[in-house]
Amino acid sequence: MEFQKILDHPGVVLADPIGALARLQLARALSASGHTATAKSVYSDLIVLWKNADPDIPVLKEARAEYARLP
Secondary structure, eight states, rough: HHHHHHHHHHHHHHHHHHHHHHHHHHHHHHTTTTHHHHHHHHHHHHHHHHSSOTTOOOOOOOOHHHHHHHO
């Protein structure tokens, strides 16, 4: 719920990376709780958000790998 609160108020984080990290943690929480369809959607949103990011950023690599492992 806390990650969703951050995402529901984007003006609070503006360009701060905490917004993207909240999205990543929400996707992880959804995946761990068995909500894979919703997790895939959140991971997809994150990957789109970071489409212009340096592809060698470790957390982005992890997110892409986690997304790829989802059924």
